[in-house]
Amino acid sequence: MGKLDTERLLLRPLTIDDSGRIEEMAGDIEVAKSTLNIPHPYTEGSAVGFIESVLSAEKNNKIVAFGIKEKESNLLIGLININLSEPFSRGELAYWIGREYWGKGYGTEATKALLEYGFNQLHLNKIFAASFTSNPGSWRIMESVGLKYEGTLKQHVARFGQFYDLAYYGLLKEEFFAESQKDSIKQSIK
Numbered sequence: 001m002g003k004l005d006t007e008r009l010l011l012r013p014l015t016i017d018d019s020g021r022i023e024e025m026a027g028d029i030e031v032a033k034s035t036l037n038i039p040h041p042y043t044e045g046s047a048v049g050f051i052e053s054v055l056s057a058e059k060n061n062k063i064v065a066f067g068i069k070e071k072e073s074n075l076l077i078g079l080i081n082i083n084l085s086e087p088f089s090r091g092e093l094a095y096w097i098g099r100e101y102w103g104k105g106y107g108t109e110a111t112k113a114l115l116e117y118g119f120n121q122l123h124l125n126k127i128f129a130a131s132f133t134s135n136p137g138s139w140r141i142m143e144s145v146g147l148k149y150e151g152t153l154k155q156h157v158a159r160f161g162q163f164y165d166l167a168y169y170g171l172l173k174e175e176f177f178a179e180s181q182k183d184s185i186k187q188s189i190k
């Protein structure tokens, strides 16, 4: 697994040294509350166990995960991953960005890069993602990278004592490559 270079970001493998920064950003309730698995409170030192479990899952082809680094500051600003289901050639996208960095298009930029990686390098047949319907920041990202709405599962999950509807978005390999072809035709006739 290499690094993914975008205009403003560098997506690179996680290391144990990222733990403090992850605790600092993911420890923010505003980040944790619209995800399904970030613990809250995020106790000091617990990101080490999280990173170790991700690195071991990577060895077993269960996940590909990247730390998102902002080129300008050279700081880690979030995480993005694809959980892999090898038998179905399918991956589920998940991501979070530190609150200080929201609204700059970073989530969209990182997700686009991972989508390309998932289809071009991992050769997945389908990439999908789920978002609370109450989290427009997340489903707007899915829409702008080209994932298509597939449906909503009502009160499918609970978080901090409240039930949430989950909206699912997905994209097939054939749809991704058909879109890429259209884009390159548009570029060539510009």
Ligand SMILES: CC(C)(COP(=O)(O)OP(=O)(O)OC[C@H]1O[C@@H](n2cnc3c(N)ncnc32)[C@H](O)[C@@H]1OP(=O)(O)O)[C@@H](O)C(=O)NCCC(=O)NCCS
Residues within 6 Å of the ligand: 030, 031, 032, 034, 035, 094, 095, 096, 097, 098, 101, 102, 103, 104, 105, 106, 107, 108, 109, 130, 131, 132, 135, 136, 137, 138, 140, 141, 144
């Ligand atoms: C969701 C999240 C990743 C968005 O990251 P971001 O870097 O701020 O996203 P972007 O700047 O790329 O914005 C994406 C789109 O969502 C919109 N958006 C972002 N935050 C929004 C909000 N709070 N309300 C409404 N729209 C919002 C942006 O305007 C943009 O829309 P556009 O493409 O029409 O311009 C970030 O808010 C986050 O990490 N939240 C907590 C964790 C989380 O929810 N993860 C996703 C779980 S499925």
